[in-house]
Amino acid sequence: MLSVAESSTPIIELRRLHRVFGATRAVDNVSFEVGRGQVFGYIGPNGAGKTTSMRILATLDLPSAGDAFVDGFSCVNDPDRVRRRLGFMPDYFGTYADVDCYEYLDFFARAYGLAGRERHQAVRRTMSFTRLDELATKPIRGLSKGMRQRLCLGRAMIHDPSVLILDEPANGLDPRARIELREMIRQLAADGKTVLVSSHILTELAEMCDQVGIIERGRLLALGTVAEIQRQQTPHRSVNVRILGGAAELAVWLGQRPDVSAIQLEGEQIRFTHAGTEVSEASLLREIVLANFSVSQFASHSQSLEDVFMAVTRGAVQ
């Protein structure tokens, strides 16, 4: 089993999880752990099995085999205990007619067993966090998509759960609403919540997630921190060097090194691929300078999460 959790007691654990719908294997032997207070990004194309595994974690569905655990409780056998610790924000709104924002949150606070002052404080805290204070008496039907998303996030966290599962929370949001949502997720993580979030916007996930899992056709293809996955998937780094004279000589010099390949000479600029870590890259730069080449620019970059995602997945759906 792949394990990336830094904490010794994972708060989320998927153990050989399978979910079959007829001939379709929506989730196929998926196992991973998420430590407390981490933000886990769940990435995959549409129909990859993200929502299915999230629904099992949220105790909305049963696995065909295997089990999922939240804070050590089985999502199959102890759903009531899991629900107390978990807030789920699905990829749909799920709102009631003829209800305003305050009543909506108040209802779910009651439904989670909060009463009296505790309930009012929870509603006020949630409205403040999601910046819905001024919309308390506004009917839900009149809310924009971004406001609704914030309201749904508020509903998921009204009972102060330690784990939040957010399924495509940024889907269809404008850039401003997306940035606000990202800030909220960061704040939640800073408050010690464990967040499992799926999204198609990979740049955002790369920024906020401590670790990510890439899933396709129900199978977990990659797991780890973004940097780890980048290294796993693409051990080579692309390097761009600009020198003041002697570019051809440098190209020859580089060509003699076993860790350098794909050298391209473009005027004073040389592009090549370097197999190694950032440390060995620094050592290479030092050697170039010691070999009396006048380096005016040295830039290297690893592949982005999007590049890695494209490399790992094939875009296949079931």
Place this chain on the structure above:
Amino acid sequence: MSLSDTLTASPQTSTSWQRLEGLLEKLGDRLNPIVVKEARQAMKSRQFVVTFSLLLLCGWVWTLLFVVSGLPAIYYAPVGPGVLMGYYAVLSVPLLIVVPYAAFRSLAGEWEDGTFELLSITALSARQIVTGKLASAVLQMLVYYSALAPCVAFTYLLRGIDIVSIFLLLGYSFAASLLLSTCGLMVATVTRVRHWQVLLSVVFVMALLVFTFVWDASFLAFLSNGGTLPLDQPDFWIAHLCALTFYIPAILLLLFIAAGQITFASENRSTPIRVLLLVPQALIIGWFIYLWRRIGHEGPLYFLIFVAAMYWAAVGAMLTGETAELSPRALRRLPQSFLGRMLFTWLNPGSGTGYIFVVLNLAAVLLVAYVVPAIGPLPTLQSRVLSRQLPEPDMWFAVSACLLGYLAAYLGTTRLFVILIRRYTPVGMPATFLFHLILVICGVLVPLLFQRAITGRTYENLAYSSLQAPNWAWTLEIMSRTGTFRSALPSLGIIMFVGAVVFLINFVQSAREVQRTRQVAPTRVLEDDLVLHPVTPKKRNPWDEA
């Protein structure tokens, strides 16, 4: 003043209104959250406003029309029943159509709007969700009643009908509305597939319309004939008590079924329903014994065994459709002791335990019906009746054995058939019920067709023969009509033999379900239980401070 303001208000500014609001708030905290939410929604919903306004309007229009058309007779003639007819008809529309349909839509709408899943992962149990919906329906009913309360008072003032009768008649409507609303909730849980829900919705509305028409027609005819209830007759009240004792378990059963349908799959949904199923059984036995003693005739006891057989056949057709899998969660609550396992294993989920549960229950009823006349002779009639009216013991035994044999054979055969099919494809409870129905119908038709084919006679000329052993309808009819089992003796042997064999096969096959033992809850669960329900150490002596 908003509630938040109330909470932050200083003691100096606290007024009696704020204290009252605080009290109401505390009361509200104890209410089912769904009632609070639905009441808030209803106050703003167009459906409620329109229905309430129309009800008020119709009530007042009817009052005016009746007064204007009835003048001057209303000054001296007892015209109360006449005016109540109008109010009854007006009230029946919201009570018997709008409220039950709103209850149905309220639950079905949770699936359509995607809110059910959000609700199901809260701390609310499935039973709380269903009872919350029902309580909201009751709240609506009360609001509609309150709208017509002045009209009802007006009816009483017009004389011709006493206040108890008025309340009873309105009570019947309330009971009917409550039952229909519960049915609506149960129907709403039958399927989550959109097109089936639309179909169910149409069927349910049509059923409500037909029911309301029949209901109104019956009560309006009753009121037009004077509307006098035999309030001074004890039997009238005993009949009401009897109806009430069956009505309450029926409502509970429907609620339990509805809650069972929406309960998380790993939960034990069957045991509470099975426990509740024992209540009508006890009531049937109790009321029939009461009737037997009251009438002074064994007829009710004889009738009892047929009613019980029908009841358990219907229940068995459902229970034998259960699957045998028990989640670890359900296994944690299995009975542990030898006595507990012996008595309560049959309440565990599973088609095998369900089958044995049903057969044992019918056997218990048959035993009671057979033993009661022997050990408890009628106090007033004594030996005269005993010698004349006790049924022939052999006949009594024969009918009982026949009913038990049929139940064991038919339910057991279908169960084995379903188990066989389940090896290839999943078979649900509705499908199992359908298989039962088909088999029972085939049990009547096939022997008839077969005998007609081999004898070449018409149906009118067919004589009962042992070929008709599977034909439960003809066998029981001929035994009851002739008052003897002589003509059906060979069939009786076949029925008992087949019933016993099928029962034995099922009993052996159910061993796996019976052998399950309790599983210990995981350590994490036990730890959590300790946190939720901490055990305070008891003092061992007066000086012990632990």
